[in-house]
Amino acid sequence: MKLLILLKLREYTLTSAQHQVEHMISEKEILTTLSKDPHPFMVNLLTTFNDKKYIFMVLDYVVGGEFFTHLRSAGCFDSNTARFYAAQVTLIFESLHSKDIIYRDLKPENLLLGKDGYLKLTDFGFAKKVEFKTYTLCGTPEYIAPEVLLNKGHGKGVDWWTLGILIYEMLTGDPPFVDCDPMGIYQKILGGKLAFPKSYDKGAKSLTKKLLTHDLTKRYGCLKNGAKDVKRAKWFIDFDWDGMIRKELDPPIIPKVDNDSDTSNFEEYEESEIEANRDPIKPEEDPFSEF
Numbered sequence: 303m304k305l306l307i308l309l310k311l312r313e314y315t316l317t318s319a320q321h322q323v324e325h326m327i328s329e330k331e332i333l334t335t336l337s338k339d340p341h342p343f344m345v346n347l348l349t350t351f352n353d354k355k356y357i358f359m360v361l362d363y364v365v366g367g368e369f370f371t372h373l374r375s376a377g378c379f380d381s382n383t384a385r386f387y388a389a390q391v392t393l394i395f396e397s398l399h400s401k402d403i404i405y406r407d408l409k410p411e412n413l414l415l416g417k418d419g420y421l422k423l424t425d426f427g428f429a430k431k432v433e434f435k436t437y438t439l440c441g442t443p444e445y446i447a448p449e450v451l452l453n454k455g456h457g458k459g460v461d462w463w464t465l466g467i468l469i470y471e472m473l474t475g476d477p478p479f480v481d482c483d484p485m486g487i488y489q490k491i492l493g494g495k496l497a498f499p500k501s502y503d504k505g506a507k508s509l510t511k512k513l514l515t516h517d518l519t520k521r522y523g524c525l526k527n528g529a530k531d532v533k534r535a536k537w538f539i540d541f542d543w544d545g546m547i548r549k550e551l552d553p554p555i556i557p558k559v560d561n562d563s564d565t566s567n568f569e570e571y572e573e574s575e576i577e578a579n580r581d582p583i584k585p586e587e588d589p590f591s592e593f
Contacts, residue, residue, distance in 0.1 A: 326357065329426050332403060333359070336426075341397050342549060343390045345414070345424045364422045366415030366557030367567025373410050378475035381503035383554040385537060387413075388469050389546050390421045395465065396529035399458045402433050408464035409442045410471065417562070419553025432457055443484045444477040448516050451488050462523030462532070466513025473502055478514070505537035 333347035340346050345361045352358060366372075369387070373379070379387075391408065398405055407428040414422045428440045435455035441447075447463035449456045470478045478497070479490040494516055498507050509532070512522040522531045533543060545551050557567050 325427055328430065330359065332426050332429050332431065333361075335401070336398075336403075341394065342547065343394050343421050343423060344397075345422050361424070362422070363562075364414035364424070365417045365559050365562060365564055365567065366419070368411055369413035369415050369421060370410035371567065371569070372415060372555055372557070373472065373475075379472045379554075381473065381506055381537075384469060384472035384503075384506065385541070386551065386554055387421060387472065388465065389538065389541060389543070391423075391465055391468065392529060392532050393543070393547060394421075394423050395458075395461045395523070396533075398429075399461070399528065401431075403429055403431050404436075404456075404458050405429050405461050405464075406441055407445075408461065408468060409445050410468070415555065415557050415567075417557060417559050418549065419556045420549055443487045444479060446488070446491065448492055448494070449518065451492060459518050459521055459524040462513050462521055465523070465532070466510050469506060469510050469513070470496075473506060474499060503537065505535070505539070509535040509537045 330347070330350055333345075336344060337346045337348075345364065348360045348362070350357070350359050391413075395405070405423070405426070405428070407425065408423075412423065412425045414424055416422055430436055430438070435457050437453060437455050439450060439453065441450060441460070441464075445464045445467045447456060447460040450460060467477050467479075479487050481487045481490060494514075496511065496514060498510075502510075509522065512520070512535070513532075515521045518524050522535065523529060525531055527534075532538075533541075542551060559567065
């Protein structure tokens with residue numbers, strides 16, 4: 303039996319920004335669609351419900367904690383370890399894009415590690431079903447693609463850009479474009495200058511460059527072969543893609559867990575009470591009445 307956990311708890315009122323309402327409804331619709339055909343590397347939505355104050359989304363509990371925590375603990379990964387996780391993200395994007403869904407928020411914090419050592423992608427708040435282009439500015443500063451910053455419209459290519467950022471961060475410990483100020487980060491992204499340490503794997507370097515190119519007509523993942531170009535890159539020569547999707551490969555990290563309800567791999571946060579000093583929402587005005 304799957305262990306369930308309440309992963310999202312959000313208060314809503316009539317004064318909430320309309321786009322937040324739209325994001326929540328969109329997230330539910332996307333997760334509902336994806337959960338009909340579960341992917342081994344994505345969390346599944348099990349049910350949703352609401353009361354007079356809150357809406358609830360119940361998803362799989364992923365006991366191994368945030369991938370971010372494991373990466374920070376290691377500092378950086380060797381090439382084989384980074385390739386193991388990059389391969390899973392590649393398969394995730396291949397699946398999402400086949401359904402015309404772009405994720406738009408890849409980062410170590412949004413990847414969880416199962417007790418089996420395999421990834422689970424979570425937090426689909428920025429995901430969107432897009433056949434061609436959308437113009438919403440969203441994402442984490444270090445991971446935002448240049449076409450998003452330029453507001454020229456963006457599509458599936460943004461996800462492949464973020465994969466390039468993730469590969470770089472896994473192999474070096476930091477994203478390629480960093481600054482103490484977000485505007486500084488954006489300027490470096492638009493400048494597009496990449497600096498690789500000597501220890502950076504040559505095959506990974508070649509793929510990283512082909513993912514972190516501003517030219518969408520040359521960016522891997524955006525060409526006519528789609529994800530196949532990424533999967534055929536030199537870094538992935540002889541990689542067992544079928545074994546990966548079947549979870550037959552030996553994971554480089556197995557999280558330490560005592561049982562299926564173990565929370566030791568997650569950071570502790572102080573509980574806070576949300577005071578709702580507002581009049582109850584009338585049923586006919588509730589945007590989540592059928593949530």
